[in-house]
Each structure stands twice: as C-alpha cells, then as structure tokens.
Amino acid sequence: MSFYQTWLPFIYLYGIGGVSFLFGTFLIFRTGALNVNDPVHKKWVWVLFYGYFFYAFIHALFIYLAIESV
Amino acid sequence: MENILGTNLDRIVILAYFAIVMGFGAYFGKYSKTTSDYFFGGRRFAWWLITISIVATGIGSHSFVKYSTKAYQYGFSSTMTYMNDWFFMPLFLFGWLPIIYYLRLGSIPEYFERRFSREARYIATFMILMYMIGYIAIQFLTLATALYKIYGIPLMLTVILIAIATTIYMHFGGQTSVIFTDLIQGFILIFAGLLLFYLGLNFLVDNTSYSSGLKALWENLSPAEKLPLANFNSPPDFNFVGIFWQDGIAGSIGFLFLNQGLIMRFMAARSVNEGRKAAAFNVLVILPVSAIVVSNAGWIGKAIANSIPGALPVDLAPNDVFVSVANLITSPGVFGFIIAALCAALMSTSDTLVNASSSVIINDIYRPLTKNKASDEEQLKLARLASVLVKIIAVCLVPFFNSFDSIYEAHGWFHSTFTPPLVVGVFLGIFWRRFTSAAVIATFVVGAFLMILGQMYPSLVSPFSHGIEFRPGRGYSYIGALYNLVVCAGVGVIVTLFTKPNPNKNLTGLTVFDVHKLKNIFKGSDVNELTGKPVIVNYKIKDLKEDMVSFSEDDMKIANANKGDLVYIQDSRWWLGGLKSIHATYDTPHKESGIVYISQKQCDSGMFIDGLPLKSEKEM
Numbered sequence: 001m002s003f004y005q006t007w008l009p010f011i012y013l014y015g016i017g018g019v020s021f022l023f024g025t026f027l028i029f030r031t032g033a034l035n036v037n038d039p040v041h042k043k044w045v046w047v048l049f050y051g052y053f054f055y056a057f058i059h060a061l062f063i064y065l066a067i068e069s070v
Numbered sequence: 071m072e073n074i075l076g077t078n079l080d081r082i083v084i085l086a087y088f089a090i091v092m093g094f095g096a097y098f099g100k101y102s103k104t105t106s107d108y109f110f111g112g113r114r115f116a117w118w119l120i121t122i123s124i125v126a127t128g129i130g131s132h133s134f135v136k137y138s139t140k141a142y143q144y145g146f147s148s149t150m151t152y153m154n155d156w157f158f159m160p161l162f163l164f165g166w167l168p169i170i171y172y173l174r175l176g177s178i179p180e181y182f183e184r185r186f187s188r189e190a191r192y193i194a195t196f197m198i199l200m201y202m203i204g205y206i207a208i209q210f211l212t213l214a215t216a217l218y219k220i221y222g223i224p225l226m227l228t229v230i231l232i233a234i235a236t237t238i239y240m241h242f243g244g245q246t247s248v249i250f251t252d253l254i255q256g257f258i259l260i261f262a263g264l265l266l267f268y269l270g271l272n273f274l275v276d277n278t279s280y281s282s283g284l285k286a287l288w289e290n291l292s293p294a295e296k297l298p299l300a301n302f303n304s305p306p307d308f309n310f311v312g313i314f315w316q317d318g319i320a321g322s323i324g325f326l327f328l329n330q331g332l333i334m335r336f337m338a339a340r341s342v343n344e345g346r347k348a349a350a351f352n353v354l355v356i357l358p359v360s361a362i363v364v365s366n367a368g369w370i371g372k373a374i375a376n377s378i379p380g381a382l383p384v385d386l387a388p389n390d391v392f393v394s395v396a397n398l399i400t401s402p403g404v405f406g407f408i409i410a411a412l413c414a415a416l417m418s419t420s421d422t423l424v425n426a427s428s429s430v431i432i433n434d435i436y437r438p439l440t441k442n443k444a445s446d447e448e449q450l451k452l453a454r455l456a457s458v459l460v461k462i463i464a465v466c467l468v469p470f471f472n473s474f475d476s477i478y479e480a481h482g483w484f485h486s487t488f489t490p491p492l493v494v495g496v497f498l499g500i501f502w503r504r505f506t507s508a509a510v511i512a513t514f515v516v517g518a519f520l521m522i523l524g525q526m527y528p529s530l531v532s533p534f535s536h537g538i539e540f541r542p543g544r545g546y547s548y549i550g551a552l553y554n555l556v557v558c559a560g561v562g563v564i565v566t567l568f569t570k571p572n573p574n575k576n577l578t579g580l581t582v583f584d585v586h587k588l589k590n591i592f593k594g595s596d597v598n599e600l601t602g603k604p605v606i607v608n609y610k611i612k613d614l615k616e617d618m619v620s621f622s623e624d625d626m627k628i629a630n631a632n633k634g635d636l637v638y639i640q641d642s643r644w645w646l647g648g649l650k651s652i653h654a655t656y657d658t659p660h661k662e663s664g665i666v667y668i669s670q671k672q673c674d675s676g677m678f679i680d681g682l683p684l685k686s687e688k689e690m
C-alpha cells in the first residue's frame with residue numbers, strides 16, 4: 001500500500017483539521033469565551049484536547065493494523 | 071407492482087411500528103402549550119435526552135443504504151464522514167452555542183438580521199427553507215423506494231402515506247413530541263444496526279472455519295479495506311481529500327452551525343452547559359457507534375462475498391447490499407424490524423426538519439410581516455399549519471429529486487448548492503467583526519453565481535482538484551466544495567474590505583468577542599457565579615409576580631443564591647430528563663425550610679404532581 005493510501009490522508013486530516021482546531025481554541029481563549037479560571041471551563045479544555053487525540057489515535061491505530069496485515 | 075421483499079409478518083411489524091410511534095408522539099402533544107414549547111420544548115431537557123434524540127436526527131433513512139454501499143465497496147473508510155467532526159467543536163461549544171442560546175434566537179435567519187440586515191435575513195430564510203424542504207423530500211423518496219417494494223403501493227402514494235403518518239404526531243406535539251419520539255427511535259436505530267452486526271458476525275462464524283465473528287470479518291477484508299481513511303485522491307467517486315473538504319469542513323460547519331433542526335435541539339437543553347455535554351457526547355461516543363450502525367451491513371457483505379461463495383449474488387449491485395445482507399442474515403419478522411428502523415430514521419430526521427422549517431416560517435416570515443402582533447395561540451395554530459404546508463411542498467418536490475440518476479446525486483446537488491454561502495456567511499459573521507451586511511449579501515448572491523459558473527466550467531475548479539481525476543460530464547464531485555468555499559469566502563472578504571460597517575449597528579453579543587458578556591445580557595443583571603448545591607423541596611401554591619418563586623433563607627444559602635438570580639426547578643425523578651420543569655427567578659426568601667412557593671401557572675407549566683418533591687438548582 002502506498003503513502004497516498006495510508007499516512008498522507010492522516011497527515012492531511014490532522015494537519016488542516018488541527019490548524020482549524022487550534023485556531024478555534026485560540027480564538028475562544030483569546031476572546032474570553034473560554035475562561036480557564038472557571039473550573040467548569042477548565043474541564044472542557046481537557047475534553048476538547050481529549051477529543052482531538054482520541055480520533056487521531058483511533059485512525060492511526062487502524063492504519064497501523066491495516067499495514068501490519070499486508 | 072411486484073412484491074419482491076419481505077413476508078406478511080414483516081409488513082405487520084412495520085405497520086405496528088408506525089402506529090406505536092404516532093401514538094407516542096401524539097401523547098406528548100399535551101406538553102406543547104406555547105410556541106416556545108412547540109419549537110424549543112420549553113428549554114428544559116437534560117443533556118442525555120438531547121443526545122439520544124440527536125442520534126435519530128443525524129441518521130437519515132438514506133444513511134443505512136448509502137454507507138453500507140460505500141462500506142461494501144471500500145471497507146472501513148466508509149466511517150470517515152462520521153469521524154471528522156471534532157475540529158470545529160471549540161468554536162461551536164464556546165462560540166456559536168452560547169450566542170444562539172443566550173440571545174434566544176428563534177432561528178438561524180434571525181441571526182442574519184440581528185448581525186447584518188433584514189435583506190440578509192430574507193435571503194438566508196429562502197436558502198435554508200429550500201435546503202430543509204429538499205432534504206425532507208429526499209428522505210420521503212428514500213424510504214418510499216424501499217417500502218413500495220414491500221407493500222406494492224405506487225411510489226407517490228407511499229410518499230403521501232409516509233407524510234401523513236409523520237404529520238399526525240408532529241401536528242400536535244411539536245418539539246416535545248419530536249424529542250421523545252426521536253428518543254425511542256434513536257434507541258431502535260442503534261439497536262437494529264447493532265443487531266444486524268451481531269447477526270452478521272454470527273453468520274460468518276456459522277459458515278466459516280473461524281471461531282470469532284470479528285476475526286472472520288477482519289481476515290476476510292483486504293488490507294486496503296481495513297484502512298479507516300480513503301485513498302488520498304482516487305478514485306474520483308470516493309477519495310479522501312474531496313470528502314474532507316465537502317464533509318469534514320463544509321459539512322461539519324453546516325451541521326454544527328446551520329442545521330436549524332439541530333440548533334433547535336440544543337436550544338431545548340435546559341442550559342448551555344447541558345447543550346455542550348450533549349454535543350460533545352454525541353460527537354465523541356454516538357457518532358463512532360453510528361458509523362458502525364450504518365456501515366456494518368457493507369462490511370459483513372464484503373466478508374461474506376470473500377469467504378462464502380454463492381451466499382450473495384455474484385452480480386450484486388453495491389446499492390442493494392443493505393437489503394440483500396439483511397435478508398440473508400435475518401429471519402422473517404426481524405427483517406421487518408430492520409426495515410422499521412429505516413422508517414425510524416426517516417421519521418426522526420424529517421420530523422426534526424419539518425419542525426425546524428415551520429419555526430423558520432413563523433419566526434422569519436410570519437412574525438416580521440405581521441410585526442409580531444398575532445397572539446401566541448394564533449402563531450401556534452399557524453405553526454401547525456406551516457408544518458403541513460412544508461410536507462405538501464416536500465411531497466411535490468419528490469418527482470424532481472426522483473429524476474436524478476441516484477438519490478446521492480440529488481443529495482449532493484443541493485448540499486453543494488445551498489450550504490457553502492450560508493457556511494461562509496455565518497462563520498465570518500461570528501468570527502470577524504468587520505464583516506459587513508453588503509458583504510454577506512454579496513456572498514449569497516455573487517458567491518452562488520460563481521458556484522454555478524464552477525459547475526458549468528469545471529476548469530475553474532481544477533486548480534483545487536488535488537490531482538483528482540476529472541470525469542467528463544460529471545465534473546469534480548466532492549472537491550467542488552473547496553472551490554465553492556473559496557469563492558464565497560473570497561467574495562465576502564473582498565466586499566468587506568471595500569465597504570464600511572454600519573456605524574449604527576449594535577453587534578453586542580453577536581460575535582465570539584462578546585460571548586463573555588452573554589450571561590449578563592441573558593439575565594439582565596450581574597451574574598452570580600458562586601457555586602451552590604441542589605436543593606430538594608416541596609411546593610406550595612401562592613400568587614407571585616410573573617416568573618418569581620420564593621425559597622426559604624436556608625435553602626437559598628445552600629444554593630448560594632440571591633434574590634433576582636435564575637433558578638431551574640424540576641420533578642426530582644431524574645429519568646424524566648427535565649420534561650416536568652420550569653425556569654424561574656428567586657424572589658424574597660421566607661422562613662419555611664424545604665418549601666418553595668410557586669404560582670398556579672408555574673405549577674401547570676411544569677406539570678408538577680402534588681406530593682412529589684422538586685429539585686432546584688441555581689442557574690446564574
């Protein structure tokens with residue numbers, strides 16, 4: 001399987017998607033919409049980053065397992 | 071007409087399902103007394119109730135067929151579109167959701183008027199209505215295509231019967247009926263999809279030498295079919311980069327920021343934080359499960375085709391894989407149940423869109439035209455009529471969508487036509503203060519014109535193609551979304567730079583830059599952020615000023631509440647999910663601990679039962 005099938009889509013997804021995610025996180029932090037001094041909001045910061053890495057992990061795992069099964 | 075699918079038992083199961091859902095939905099009609107109840111369910115529900123009802127909205131009747139087809143052709147990468155929605159969650163949860171909730175927006179077009187101008191609102195209303203009614207028509211068409219083969223009734227008559235069935239409970243119940251029928255339909259959808267997966271794995275164990283169904287499935291897919299993401303830029307009808315821009319970017323923003331049905335669901339949550347929990351849980355847990363639910367028939371079908379020759383027809387068309395696999399691995403009655411799940415998918419998606427469309431008709435056409443002079447009863451009556459009208463128009467549109475080569479082509483056509491200008495308009499409106507009214511109208515009008523040019527002259531799209539092969543006569547399918555987004559955003563940015571914002575326009579609370587002020591705007595005074603504890607109380611009736619309730623001094627201390635703070639009071643039985651609840655304001659306290667004084671009107675609105683305790687929580 002070629003790079004076009006395996007890791008390029010992953011890098012593109014979490015690269016472009018990651019820029020969107022970080023831009024959004026920065027904007028809500030910068031504008032005060034997300035207040036890290038608020039304990040409830042603080043938990044949400046963890047949830048937001050957990051979600052990003054959760055999906056990245058699932059996708060990476062399946063790509064790895066698919067490559068291993070060749 | 072030839073009956074080609076199912077048995078009489080299957081037909082009885084499907085009819086029984088329709089009858090049960092209609093009765094269930096009509097029962098909850100008693101909870102809709104005002105337009106607020108009808109459209110937003112009174113803003114009172116717990117996050118878990120909202121979450122499950124969103125499942126049924128997100129899975130349309132076309133989902134099972136569409137994703138099973140892709141799963142059969144390409145394997146696990148069929149799940150891509152269900153697992154790329156997290157990137158815009160920060161902006162949605164902490165930008166858009168507080169804006170729509172705290173400003174009590176009745177609809178997305180209303181935002182366009184408050185943020186830009188009345189003209190922008192009217193254009194947005196037209197585009198959103200077209201989008202939603204077209205979507206409803208496609209849902210009708212998809213299910214009717216399956217059902218008319220089972221019952222032998224002509225296609226259009228099947229469409230009309232489905233429209234009538236969904237009207238019955240929608241007409242009386244509004245959003246509360248939608249939420250509660252979608253709750254059971256959400257469970258049914260997930261259960262039916264997972265049941266199909268379980269039966270499919272068992273079928274593989276029974277008919278192969280593997281002792282584990284999961285192992286049999288894994289071993290009978292090729293390495294490429296095990297990949298979770300499609301090939302980067304080929305084939306042209308299913309490639310990663312095109313689907314990323316169409317679904318992961320335009321689709322995700324459209325789904326989270328512009329889906330009026332979904333927005334109304336979040337506004338039915340009892341608080342912004344409950345809405346956030348519902349959205350996060352939906353994307354993190356429910357969507358991956360939904361991906362399995364809608365795709366597994368295709369994976370099972372492919373594994374069966376690879377390991378059990380002759381079990382499925384050699385010339386099986388990918389579009390038929392869902393029905394063929396369901397027929398093969400289920401017994402009579404169970405097949406009817408699986409088709410009933412398709413019905414659940416249709417009814418739950420279309421009822422949400424119908425309710426959303428009637429909300430737009432009332433909020434964005436009727437109220438502005440009548441200058442909001444009609445009484446709430448009159449508006450409620452009209453909302454019910456509007457929902458019937460929407461269905462009639464949708465039924466009339468079915469032949470138009472039936473004229474496309476496939477349902478997916480029809481679906482893709484209006485998705486790519488109506489979503490990008492709205493996505494750009496709302497996104498720049500929220501996150502760029504400088505974005506002007508002239509610019510948003512230019513985005514809608516000039517952007518749409520450039521999009522049409524792109525469809526007529528595919529060479530305009532080719533610089534964005536990422537190497538995807540051009541198909542003569544069919545153009546660039548998915549990656550066209552990138553071109554559409556770029557031209558709409560380009561028009562918006564350029565016109566903004568050459569026009570001046572209206573100096574008299576008050577944008578307070580309408581952009582992400584003011585989200586931290588929204589609680590104060592919502593409450594109308596300073597917010598009390600001190601954390602308190604919930605209080606269990608019994609209620610007594612007393613004449614009080616509107617929306618006021620009176621707690622004891624001791625109970626207000628426990629809640630850390632002051633006079634004028636907002637309070638949420640609900641039946642203490644958690645499993646009602648806030649169905650019986652009210653929002654109110656703390657009045658001057660009294661001395662009787664464990665007692666709350668409420669008015670008869672509040673008691674009726676919350677449907678509180680005499681003798682059953684209430685649970686109260688300070689909101690802000």
